[in-house]
Amino acid sequence: MKHIFLLIFSTFFLSCQSQAEVSVVEPVKVGAEQMEEYLPLLQGRRVALLANHTAMVGDKHLVDTLLAANINVVGILSPEHGFRGGADAGEHVANSTDEKTGIPIWSLYDGRTQRPADKVMQAFDLLVVDMQDVGLRFYTYYITMLRMIDACADFGRRVIVLDRPNPNGMYVDGPLLDMKHKSGVGALPIPVVHGLTMGEIALMARGEGWCKECELSVVRCRNYTHQSRYILPIAPSPNLPTQHSIYLYPSTCLFEGTICSLGRGTEFPFEIYGHPGYVGSEFSFTPCSMAGAKHPPHEDKECRGVDLRSKPDEEIIAEGFNLAYVIDAYHNLMSKGYTAEEFFTPMFEKLVGVDYVRKMIIEGHSAAEISLVWREELEQFKALRQRYLLYEE
16 A cells, blocks of 8 residues: 555656656747737738848748748848848948848948838838847847838837847846947947847836837747746857857947957957967967958967856856956056056946946956946846836846
8 A cells, every 4th residue: 555655656746747847948938929919910011121031930031921821021120130030240231131031121330320221111010020139238238120110100100029039138237338338339328238128128218218209019039038038049140159158248349449359250259358468377279260250359379368168157147147258358458568558448338338447447447346336237127127028036
């Protein structure tokens, strides 16, 4: 009898455990998968897409999905890196035609204008947005989306955002942008790591008056919370090829505003940093010109520095926005006779968003001491952010 009881109990326990495991691993479904929610809204309309290579569900692109459903897709608006996602950071991309479908591609990164010509806006009735963001103030996809929301507001066009998870959505950190540093890599008074999806940031921008009022809908993800570890199926841009690089990106991107290399022109951008003059390290790398990284900093020069590839993801996430890497490189190169004016470039303030970080690094403050300065305004932003969340924390 005892053995029968144990067998029944074990079977029950394993059954409960199995059910719990099934609920935990329920796959995230992105907005583009919820076709029953948005396809009826597109029927009979002239539809434009703001999308790139990440607008995929499995092996099928959103363009193909819509065409298969007899949706009239009249054009594609492409962000930084182009519709196919292969252009360098900041590289100008010309208008073109999609070879597969013959649909015109209107570039929003052609170096001439930040919004489409009037004739483009008049060519469609409704805009569908589907791009994989990484949740950082200086990642440009949300800026392109907001410019298109403004344009759609001016022309009375509806906007539908097909939402995708934020791979850095687990935390919120960093200084809020001082709007005197507003630029193409920072458009809103939000922290470096804002913890919002594209849909949430669109709703927040509209709600706070940071963009113009337009008819806006968000098709939400399913089975997703802000603590979900969502592994991106496709690299969102050429120099974020791995999940590890995406986790390090909030902190190592600051090297774009210094004389250091962050690994552009190697197989592991944003996972390393260094400089030809860096001392005290045996680790070395040599940036080379390659697809997605034409003529990177210190091209063909051996750099010494720090390798972060083995740093655990959970440790990176727990540390949040981390100034320690830049501070390390700064003091290392100062010991070799470099000056602060040589180390930092004007891009640093555009990325970090405020004046005081550079000043405090030069004064010798630690990363922990500097982070205290933005803590109060960060907490205020977190409270404001709560109004616009579509997903549990």
